[in-house]
Amino acid sequence: MKCIAVANQKGGVGKTTTAINLGAALSESGKKVLVVDLDPQGNASTGLGIEMARRSVTTYDLLFGSAAIGDLVQTSDTERLFVIPATSDLSSADLDMVGHQRRSFLLRDALRQRELTRLGFDYILIDCPPSLNLLTVNAMVAADSVLVPLQSEFFALEGLSQLMLTIRSVRAEANPALRIEGIIMTMYDGRNRLAQQVHADARDTLGDLVFETVIPRTVRVSEAPSYSQPVLSYDSGSKGSIAYRALARELEQR
Amino acid sequence: MKCIAVANQKGGVGKTTTAINLGAALSESGKKVLVVDLDPQGNASTGLGIEMARRSVTTYDLLFGSAAIGDLVQTSDTERLFVIPATSDLSSADLDMVGHQRRSFLLRDALRQRELTRLGFDYILIDCPPSLNLLTVNAMVAADSVLVPLQSEFFALEGLSQLMLTIRSVRAEANPALRIEGIIMTMYDGRNRLAQQVHADARDTLGDLVFETVIPRTVRVSEAPSYSQPVLSYDSGSKGSIAYRALARELEQR
Ligand SMILES: Nc1ncnc2c1ncn2[C@@H]1O[C@H](COP(=O)(O)OP(=O)(O)OP(=O)(O)O)[C@@H](O)[C@H]1O
Ligand SMILES: Nc1ncnc2c1ncn2[C@@H]1O[C@H](COP(=O)(O)OP(=O)(O)OP(=O)(O)O)[C@@H](O)[C@H]1O
Ligand SMILES: [Mg+2]
Numbered sequence: 001m002k003c004i005a006v007a008n009q010k011g012g013v014g015k016t017t018t019a020i021n022l023g024a025a026l027s028e029s030g031k032k033v034l035v036v037d038l039d040p041q042g043n044a045s046t047g048l049g050i051e052m053a054r055r056s057v058t059t060y061d062l063l064f065g066s067a068a069i070g071d072l073v074q075t076s077d078t079e080r081l082f083v084i085p086a087t088s089d090l091s092s093a094d095l096d097m098v099g100h101q102r103r104s105f106l107l108r109d110a111l112r113q114r115e116l117t118r119l120g121f122d123y124i125l126i127d128c129p130p131s132l133n134l135l136t137v138n139a140m141v142a143a144d145s146v147l148v149p150l151q152s153e154f155f156a157l158e159g160l161s162q163l164m165l166t167i168r169s170v171r172a173e174a175n176p177a178l179r180i181e182g183i184i185m186t187m188y189d190g191r192n193r194l195a196q197q198v199h200a201d202a203r204d205t206l207g208d209l210v211f212e213t214v215i216p217r218t219v220r221v222s223e224a225p226s227y228s229q230p231v232l233s234y235d236s237g238s239k240g241s242i243a244y245r246a247l248a249r250e251l252e253q254r
Numbered sequence: 255m256k257c258i259a260v261a262n263q264k265g266g267v268g269k270t271t272t273a274i275n276l277g278a279a280l281s282e283s284g285k286k287v288l289v290v291d292l293d294p295q296g297n298a299s300t301g302l303g304i305e306m307a308r309r310s311v312t313t314y315d316l317l318f319g320s321a322a323i324g325d326l327v328q329t330s331d332t333e334r335l336f337v338i339p340a341t342s343d344l345s346s347a348d349l350d351m352v353g354h355q356r357r358s359f360l361l362r363d364a365l366r367q368r369e370l371t372r373l374g375f376d377y378i379l380i381d382c383p384p385s386l387n388l389l390t391v392n393a394m395v396a397a398d399s400v401l402v403p404l405q406s407e408f409f410a411l412e413g414l415s416q417l418m419l420t421i422r423s424v425r426a427e428a429n430p431a432l433r434i435e436g437i438i439m440t441m442y443d444g445r446n447r448l449a450q451q452v453h454a455d456a457r458d459t460l461g462d463l464v465f466e467t468v469i470p471r472t473v474r475v476s477e478a479p480s481y482s483q484p485v486l487s488y489d490s491g492s493k494g495s496i497a498y499r500a501l502a503r504e505l506e507q508r
């Protein structure tokens with residue numbers, strides 16, 4: 001089993017879109033995948049079709065052990081793709097965890113419970129909120145690696161060094177095995193000079209950590225969530241679907 | 255003097271870009287403007303040309319009263335446009351404020367100090383981080399109104415009701431005068447069906463709160479921060495500059 005935190009404190013860079021569609025591509029290739037929605041916005045839950053009525057127990061309950069695993073893990077419309085959903089309740093988790101002795105380890109402990117491991121997931125993908133708060137730290141402590149979506153924009157590049165510092169300090173203090181799974185360029189428009197420049201900069205500084213696969217900016221990808229589906233089911237032949245399948249293959253080969 | 259919090263917990267919707275360029279448009283029209291960077295990413299500081307060397311005192315010091323106003327307020331390259339910059343130090347502010355009795359009022363108290371009010375700003379724009387944490391609550395308690403950038407995307411619309419609930423609870427508990435300045439559509443591409451739909455939905459639910467002005471998606475706007483300038487100075491005649499000037503006019507007329 002591999003647990004991957006999809007993280008970047010810069011907002012709107014494609015974390016949720018990557019967690020949903022990489023999850024769908026891995027499950028399409030036969031793997032059993034769990035997406036943990038760790039963002040109070042609950043976008044991954046929405047994008048995977050979990051209506052509000054099915055969110056009576058959420059990732060908040062997972063963290064604080066207040067619900068059974070059997071009630072937490074929900075099916076999505078995609079075979080072999082499961083979700084632990086989130087609601088805005090999660091936004092108080094940060095402050096609620098502060099007093100807890102194992103505050104950075106709550107998610108790690110929760111995901112290692114017997115009831116969860118015996119479900120036999122091949123991958124757990126954690127969709128992180130746009131911040132380096134206790135929720136994101138929990139994800140990095142629980143994970144084997146961090147997948148970093150990077151938008152080909154100037155502000156997105158600026159935040160990368162801060163993110164790397166945080167990964168390094170989590171590795172030093174709580175999770176020595178934590179590595180960087182890779183950097184995936186998202187919403188890429190090859191005709192745009194700035195995008196080319198950011199991509200080149202990322203390769204210069206991060207080398208092989210940057211996936212060969214690049215996710216293009218396409219309307220179909222941004223339309224899919226309004227139909228509560230991954231783009232792989234919304235429009236299987238689209239450029240976005242092809243790119244996320246390529247990312248899944250590249251990830252499995254690393 | 256009018257203090258406006260530029261806020262939306264959804265990431266990447268154009269908060270920073272709006273704070274910078276609306277600030278520049280207001281100062282171009284003769285107003286004296288202060289941009290307070292309340293985001294640990296420090297993107298507004300970068301976009302206004304404040305290099306790291308000039309960030310020895312930051313918004314963190316403003317909140318905790320550990321620096322003189324004269325040292326905090328920095329000039330930008332744009333006449334009448336000033337900045338209190340931010341660094342990643344700000345990311346510990348949330349936890350550092352928890353124990354403080356007036357934790358939600360720290361920014362409000364800081365901005366009402368005599369040393370600051372006598373500088374005679376016509377507008378203070380607060381660039382908020384992508385979350386509804388204590389920093390954003392501080393901004394809403396300090397502000398007269400909230401300006402909400404709304405990206406014409408499905409996930410962006412989903413978060414709006416949560417944002418409105420937060421504004422309502424801040425109004426009930428701490429700042430009865432807080433109102434909504436308006437909703438500004440950002441990164442708008444009129445050819446895109448989803449964008450048209452989101453815009454129509456926003457107008458249906460929010461009516462006149464939605465500004466007439468719409469900010470188009472244009473490459474020049476996203477290039478400007480890499481030259482540490484607002485788009486109004488980077489490319490004064492561009493569609494983005496024209497749109498932000500129109501937004502400034504519409505704001506002043508309300
Ligand atoms: N390849 C793509 N092409 C077009 N649109 C995209 C693409 N990837 C993501 N988007 C859109 O861009 C917006 C931001 O993406 P997303 O919400 O996944 O980012 P995020 O990093 O999870 O945001 P947040 O920081 O708020 O959690 C969404 O509206 C999404 O639909
Ligand atoms: N009108 C526009 N046209 C093209 N690109 C834009 C436009 N407005 C913003 N952008 C770009 O989109 C990205 C997101 O914008 P910005 O960083 O201002 O959003 P934000 O809401 O402040 O993000 P965060 O949630 O991380 O604070 C940036 O790279 C910015 O340059
Ligand atoms: Mg997200």
Ligand SMILES: [Mg+2]
Nearest residue numbers: 269270293297
């Ligand atoms: Mg910002």
